[in-house]
Amino acid sequence: MGRERKLMKGNEALAEAAVRAGCRFFFGYPITPQNEIPEYMSWRLPEVGGQFIQAESELAAINMLYGAGGAGARAMTSSSSPGVSLKQEGISYMAAAEVPGVIVNMVRGGPGLGGIQPAQSDYYQATRGGGHGDYRTIVFGPSTVQEMVDVMGRAFELADKYRTPVVVLGDGMLGQMMEPVTLPDSVDPASLPVKPWATTGTRGRRPPNVINSLHLDPEKCEQLNRKLEAKYREITSKEQTAELAWPDAEYFVVAYGTTARICRAAVSEVRERGWAVGLLRPVTLWPFPVDTFEKVVGRAKGFLTVEMSLGQMVDDVRLAVNGRAPVYFYGRTGGMVPSVDEVVAEIAKMVEGGAR
Amino acid sequence: MATRQWERPPGTEVVYERPKALTDVVTHYCPGCTHGIAHRLVAEVIDELGVQDRCVVVASVGCSVLAYNYFAVDAQQAAHGRAPAVATGIKRVHPDAVVFTYQGDGDLAAIGTAEIVHAAMRGEKITVIFINNAIFGMTGGQMAPTTLVGQATTTSPKPTGRLPERAGYPIRVCEMLSQLDGAAFVARAALSSPQNIAKAKRYIRKAFEAQLGGHGLGLVELLSTCNVNWKMSPGDALKWLEANMVPVFPLGVYRDWSAAEGAEAARLEVAG
Numbered sequence: 001m002g003r004e005r006k007l008m009k010g011n012e013a014l015a016e017a018a019v020r021a022g023c024r025f026f027f028g029y030p031i032t033p034q035n036e037i038p039e040y041m042s043w044r045l046p047e048v049g050g051q052f053i054q055a056e057s058e059l060a061a062i063n064m065l066y067g068a069g070g071a072g073a074r075a076m077t078s079s080s081s082p083g084v085s086l087k088q089e090g091i092s093y094m095a096a097a098e099v100p101g102v103i104v105n106m107v108r109g110g111p112g113l114g115g116i117q118p119a120q121s122d123y124y125q126a127t128r129g130g131g132h133g134d135y136r137t138i139v140f141g142p143s144t145v146q147e148m149v150d151v152m153g154r155a156f157e158l159a160d161k162y163r164t165p166v167v168v169l170g171d172g173m174l175g176q177m178m179e180p181v182t183l184p185d186s187v188d189p190a191s192l193p194v195k196p197w198a199t200t201g202t203r204g205r206r207p208p209n210v211i212n213s214l215h216l217d218p219e220k221c222e223q224l225n226r227k228l229e230a231k232y233r234e235i236t237s238k239e240q241t242a243e244l245a246w247p248d249a250e251y252f253v254v255a256y257g258t259t260a261r262i263c264r265a266a267v268s269e270v271r272e273r274g275w276a277v278g279l280l281r282p283v284t285l286w287p288f289p290v291d292t293f294e295k296v297v298g299r300a301k302g303f304l305t306v307e308m309s310l311g312q313m314v315d316d317v318r319l320a321v322n323g324r325a326p327v328y329f330y331g332r333t334g335g336m337v338p339s340v341d342e343v344v345a346e347i348a349k350m351v352e353g354g355a356r
Numbered sequence: 357m358a359t360r361q362w363e364r365p366p367g368t369e370v371v372y373e374r375p376k377a378l379t380d381v382v383t384h385y386c387p388g389c390t391h392g393i394a395h396r397l398v399a400e401v402i403d404e405l406g407v408q409d410r411c412v413v414v415a416s417v418g419c420s421v422l423a424y425n426y427f428a429v430d431a432q433q434a435a436h437g438r439a440p441a442v443a444t445g446i447k448r449v450h451p452d453a454v455v456f457t458y459q460g461d462g463d464l465a466a467i468g469t470a471e472i473v474h475a476a477m478r479g480e481k482i483t484v485i486f487i488n489n490a491i492f493g494m495t496g497g498q499m500a501p502t503t504l505v506g507q508a509t510t511t512s513p514k515p516t517g518r519l520p521e522r523a524g525y526p527i528r529v530c531e532m533l534s535q536l537d538g539a540a541f542v543a544r545a546a547l548s549s550p551q552n553i554a555k556a557k558r559y560i561r562k563a564f565e566a567q568l569g570g571h572g573l574g575l576v577e578l579l580s581t582c583n584v585n586w587k588m589s590p591g592d593a594l595k596w597l598e599a600n601m602v603p604v605f606p607l608g609v610y611r612d613w614s615a616a617e618g619a620e621a622a623r624l625e626v627a628g
Binding site: 089 | 408409410411412414415421422424425427428429430431432433434435438441442443444445446447448449450453454470471473474477478
């Protein structure tokens with residue numbers, strides 16, 4: 001199949017990208033603003049010999065994913081913020097039992113039931129594990145419909161490679177907007193490497209496989225945690241992704257997802273004034289792209305983090321900068337989206353040294 | 357797990373041995389517990405149906421959490437109550453696998469009520485072994501949804517035991533699930549006497565056959581004892597089960613696709 005260029009809604013483009021990445025099983029529960037993903041999967045997966053289940057709850061959906069991922073399939077679930085809170089139990093089990101799977105969160109305003117407008121206030125939940133225990137998930141924060149398509153393939157690859165759950169953190173804006181996208185070629189699931197650890201039934205070929213996260217002996221439980229830690233270190237060293245636009249700048253705006261699009265426009269505008277401002281855009285939110293910060297932090301005069309939250313990623317920016325330059329923050333929350341003018345005004349404060 | 361080697365004395369024959377679907381290990385179950393009987397019955401059925409090498413067990417949370425060590429088949433351990441959802445995921449990926457869950461009454465009838473009801477509603481082709489001992493065993497004898505009215509537990513203490521005005525009434529899972537069209541076979545047996553145990557095995561076999569034939573979900577509820585948390589001797593616990601649990605949880609078949617098929621065939625014969 002040739003590379004097709006199409007105008008697609010974000011949620012549908014993401015769903016099609018998952019199918020083309022070899023995903024054959026989807027388990028979900030309706031919640032706005034991600035409903036186009038399960039709706040698309042409900043007719044698309046049967047076309048390619050896959051299965052769609054509308055689960056009775058977010059808990060059931062994530063546990064079906066744990067079952068299907070454990071059984072060796074490429075599988076996914078999607079939801080939005082309140083639903084993803086419910087899924088945390090299963091994500092913790094998947095991380096501990098080393099079961100691959102992809103979880104999409106089209107983030108909406110919170111806390112509680114919040115609203116249905118875009119937000120980035122689930123950053124902590126996504127990048128700190130989210131459920132109980134010492135674990136991390138790989139987290140992508142795409143900023144265009146095309147990038148959502150691109151990271152879906154990568155998400156399934158990394159989930160399988162590291163046997164770990166991978167989160168794609170979109171937002172209501174990205175899910176609902178339409179943009180032209182180039183779709184990738186399809187991966188045939190039969191062509192993927194065999195997973196010798198999967199629960200397929202022994203089929204007379206091997207001793208039983210056990211997928212488990214119970215370790216009553218604390219020494220063994222610590223060993224599991226150490227094993228996961230080593231895996232997370234490897235991921236941190238190999239899988240950081242970020243975009244550095246205008247790398248010769250002196251000041252940097254740091255933003256991901258929808259906010260990064262707004263910040264790119266704001267940075268373009270202030271550069272016309274002759275200001276040396278660049279954009280540092282994390283694509284992986286965990287592992288956080290600290291190596292990209294290292295490239296510029298020695299000469300940077302300041303970092304402005306912009307988020308659709310009260311300030312969550314800014315903590316990681318401060319850790320990456322580690323006191324070597326001032327770090328400023330501007331955020332809107334609850335479903336409010338910052339405007340280009342608001343960001344320009346914040347950049348002006350940073351560059352012109354205004355009090356904060 | 358090392359396999360113990362037994363020397364068979366000359367002139368004798370083996371009339372009773374460990375089913376192949378059980379591993380050769382000592383279980384952690386308390387003396388007098390009926391989990392061992394339930395495990396054995398399930399393993400015998402797996403052997404008889406010849407499905408061990410395509411079987412996957414989903415272990416739940418509770419006393420049977422270590423079931424993945426005892427059944428010699430592929431296994432996934434599930435979060436509390438979620439076993440039917442996990443089994444759904446496995447079965448949809450491998451429709452030719454034989455997938456069963458093994459769940460207690462806290463797991464299935466309290467925290468996992470939604471998962472079992474909806475797995476039955478969807479007619480998932482899985483088998484569910486449901487152990488009802490009217491108490492939370494693993495956590496030390498708290499009230500379960502199946503605890504009898506007046507039964508003393510650590511959270512429905514003496515002198516009243518479970519008080520309906522505070523804690524409601526025991527939940528009858530078979531009666532509830534038998535209303536769902538996706539449930540192909542639903543039955544309740546008691547692990548209290550040789551006769552009842554033989555019946556339990558027939559039901560378990562039927563619940564696996566419901567899956568193998570693609571008819572839908574099969575569930576067998578096994579009334580079981582927890583002599584330690586009931587604070588009785590194993591023998592008294594069996595008597596208590598028959599005297600107190602059976603009247604509240606009547607034994608028998610609540611739903612059977614094959615009986616319905618038989619009735620339909622008979623009706624067509626008469627009509628024809």
